[in-house]
Amino acid sequence: MKIAYILILFTLMNLCITFKPKAQQIEVLDSTIIKNTFWNSKALRISTIPVxxxxxxxxxxxxxxYVxxxxxxxxPTFRYHYDxxxxxxxxxxxxxxxAAGVKGKxxxxxxxVxxxxxxxxxxxxxxTVKYTARVERPDGSxxxxxxxxxxxxSFMNATFLHKEYGQFQSPLxxxxxxxxATATAVGRELNNRHWISDVLAGAGIGILSTELGYVVADKIFKDHGEHIKLRHNPIPVTLHPSFLELRLAYAKGLSRDLTEKTEDLFAKSGFNFGLExxxxxxxxxxLxxxxxxxxxxxxxxxxxxNDSGVALVSDGHYTQPMGIRYIHAGPYFSFPLSQNWFITGKLGAGTASxxxxxxxxxxxxxxxxxFRTNELPYYRYKPQSAFSWSAGFGVQKQIKRNIGIKAxxxxxxxxxxxxxxxxxxxxPDGTYAFKNVGSEKVRFDNITLGLGLTAFLW
Structure with a gap:
């Protein structure tokens, strides 16, 4: 609970600093006039993704x-400390x-400052959170x-570069x-130094810290020290919404027939991540x-x-998770709505390995x-590559000129x-020899529900 209180206090501090309750009028790039209420306020814009x-x-x-x-x-042996x-x-x-003379914001x-x-x-x-929560690292150190x-x-530094040059020079x-920053976060997990919950919360804290740092500096400097005054509100999209997107989702397997008797061995709920x-x-x-x-x-x-010897030499068993990789291509669709909302869709086809x-x-x-081991691989399965297809539907909100979120x-x-x-x-050398006992065709379909972080390429 202490963790929750600290993070809630951190978020409320951001809202208090950035939100002005008095309605104002701001001009967007297409000369339309909108009310600057809470729902399109700076407080909400800078805190949405971190929260x-x-x-x-x-x-x-x-x-x-599970992750x-x-x-x-x-x-299991990944040890590259590039992060x-x-x-x-x-x-x-x-x-x-x-230093090279390229102007930032x-x-x-x-x-x-x-x-x-x-x-x-x-x-x-x-x-404060680290030494209050005292959560053990995955490696137990x-x-x-x-x-x-x-x-x-890393996300604090990434947001710093984004605000100084991404918003001013190029979204690249x-x-x-x-x-x-994402590669750094992935490296923390691959090097067995952090849990997935650690890096997600860390990313949010890093982004929000930079946003708050700029709010404080803006109150000190006002308009001094700026190369140009930028409009901060997202613009109604009239350009082609090309994009890159990172996504994480809950996955539910809809097929259960991995063995002749479906109750013997079947997939539980898992997770899906991807880049598109x-x-x-x-x-x-x-496309x-x-x-x-x-x-x-x-x-x-x-x-x-069926082998009675299994019960004699073992006192239990477990099955490794099943992983499926998809590489798909196809048409993508986007239908713009008011207030920078979109309905999106896609159809894809390719391979599943x-x-x-x-x-x-x-x-x-x-x-x-x-046996010279405490764990013995008894049975092995390998799904072969096959044709696969996919379809998707999303609701997307553009919250900054080049950033959106999608459910x-x-x-x-x-x-x-x-x-x-x-x-x-x-x-004799301790390796194992297996013999094939056949193959089985399995329809493996699954549905995913999640969130995506979108980078628009205007």
Whole structure:
């Protein structure tokens, strides 16, 4: 509860500083006039994405161990500490561009003051929560995991580059900045230093810290130290909405027939993440592609073995999660509504490739010396590549000129041939030999519901 109180206080501080209750009139780029109420206020614009990320940190708390199991299965020995350095790339870019004479939104003195306030806010919030919550790291090294300081720092730096150059020169600076920040966050998980909830909350804190730092600096400097006065409100979209999008979703398998008896082995609810983008020829239609991955823990509570020796040497078993990778391409659709809302859709087709999985026996202690292991892969399955198709629908809101958020639902369908192998012998060198026991075609369809963070490429 202490964590929740601190994060709520942090968000309320942002709203109090930035929201002015008196209605004003502001001019947008197409010369229309709108009321500056709470729903289109600066407070809501700068806090929406951070609040969603912080909430996602809390929402993924219950599945964090599943995500770690996914990492441990596919990349258990990953040890590349690029994230220790990449977190500083965006702020280094700001300093380098300024030194090269490329103008940012503010003169360097004012920009550094904004950055100093941002860093102070970020560090105080991160460290207060870290040493109050005392969450153990995935690798068990210390109890200061939540939230991720590296991720908070990287997203603070990315937002700094975005505000100084992405909003002033080109959105490509913003895309590069947040790509580096996202890669840093992923690195914290791959290196087994943080849970997914840590990096999501850290990203939200980092972005909101920079926004608050700029609010404080704006109150100090007013219009001094600016190279140009920018309009901050999002514009009604009249251009082609080409985009890149990062998405995370809850996934529900709709098929259960992974074995002859459906109650023996079936997929439970899992998660889906992906990256997609599209080039639009008009306001309404474009072509694009998607890379997505779904992972599903397996329910094997009722699975039994015909071999009586299994019960003799083991005292249980577990099944590795099933992972399916999708690479799709096809038409994308966007229908603009009022107030910068969109209805989006897509149809895709391509391939679905599965990662092999194993049913693993937990060997009894008195047999571990004989087998030279405490876990023995007994059964192996491998879904073969197959044709697949997908469809999706979304509701999207543009909250800044080049940034949007989307709530979406997607459907994935494929018929995969599963190759089945059973352990045949243990070789003298400790490796295992398997023999094929057949194959089975399985219709594997699943539905995903989640959120996407969109970068518009105007």
């Amino acid at each position: 969603i990320l912080i909430a996602a940190g809390g929402g993924t708390w219950g599945i964090r161990k 770690r199991a996914f990492r441990n299965r596919y990349l 220790d350095y990449l977190q500083y790339a965006p702020v280094a870019a700001v300093l380098g561009l300024n 503010h003169k360097m003195g004012r920009a550094l 904004s950055y100093a306030f941002s860093a102070a806010i970020m560090a105080s919030v991160v460290n 210390t109890r200061n995991s939540f939230p991720s300081g590296h991720t908070a720092n 600076y913003s895309i590069g900045a947040f790509t580096a 983008g599209a080039y639009f020829f008009s306001r309404y239609i474009g 694009g592609g998607e890379f997505a991955f779904s992972s599903f823990p397996m329910n094997d509570d009722n699975l039994s073995f 599965g990662a092999k999985g194993e049913i693993i026996l937990r060997i009894k202690e008195n047999y571990q010396e004989l 979406f639902v997607s459907y994935f369908n494929s018929d995969n041939d599963f190759s089945m192998d059973i352990i045949d012998q243990i070789n």
